[in-house]
């Protein structure tokens with residue numbers, strides 16, 4: 001087994017173990033993906049990655065972080081995604097949509113304006129989270145229980161639109177300090193009702209959404225979840241790897257097929273904790289202790305390193321973000337370096 005051994009998640013067959021990690025491009029208008037998204041995602045499919053994941057895609061307008069993020073709450077967006085899906089499929093790659101709600105981390109300016117809070121004139125909206133909190137200058141209100149129920153419906157509607165657009169899978173973004181993470185981490189969740197307090201109450205929103213989405217999408221379609229395996233916060237309230245393992249077990253029982261083990265999202269991560277492959281121990285522990293398929297992410301930049309992760313069974317897929325920005329052909333280049341034969345786009349054969 002190596003980086004180029006195919007793998008099946010339910011009926012989705014991946015030709016190798018390399019995934020384009022979701023990366024916000026802040027290049028959309030009204031949540032509609034455009035030419036940039038087609039070329040960004042399409043190039044990595046041409047470059048040989050087996051699974052292309054979209055950037056976090058909001059299930060409702062209030063779920064955006066900035067007004068330049070993409071969405072899947074209307075049919076105009078769905079139709080624009082379809083074009084991208086078709087192109088990726090023509091490259092013999094699979095594509096998944098990362099479904100997302102930013103919760104309290106919304107109503108922000110573009111990164112080129114340093115993601116400061118939007119003003120009213122610029123279109124600021126009321127953000128909501130598990131609990132009333134100040135998210136770096138944006139004051140979030142606490143979601144009511146009936147609003148939580150409505151949000152679950154938004155995720156199901158988003159998933160169904162993704163299915164309609166031809167996506168092969170959907171991934172719930174439950175990490176990086178966004179809405180699901182704002183529920184399961186006690187750092188943010190201070191509720192006293194059935195969605196706060198104990199571990200089981202804090203994971204309830206994510207688990208119930210998983211149950212609803214699983215019921216809605218085809219049986220043959222894998223369901224993926226990205227979590228923050230740890231908060232990287234030294235606090236009694238911080239979310240731990242042990243918590244993640246317990247969560248992964250429950251997600252698996254509820255029909256989740258694959259978990260990418262990322263981390264953080266509420267604060268800047270201490271630089272000492274970030275080094276090549278720094279989050280591999282999370283994917284390894286979750287895989288070993290629950291038997292669920294996992295993805296490793298974080299500073300994976302080299303063919304040999306990526307291959308070792310698979311050979312050592314530290315994870316089932318290697319999820320590559322920034323190296324894919326530097327090199328859209330990371331997968332093809334990796335095959336060359338590892339001296340493994342792989343398919344090339346016929347248009348480019350004369351170059352490789």
Ligand SMILES: Cc1cc2nc3c(=O)[nH]c(=O)nc-3n(C[C@H](O)[C@H](O)[C@H](O)COP(=O)(O)O)c2cc1C
Nearest residue numbers: 021022023024055056297298299300320321322323
């Ligand atoms: C520009 C950029 C945008 C990102 N957007 C997302 C996103 O939409 N969803 C997500 O789960 N992670 C997002 N991430 C995190 C990456 O997917 C990945 O977890 C992180 O960059 C670490 O992997 P790397 O060292 O390979 O870059 C983003 C990262 C970057 C650099």
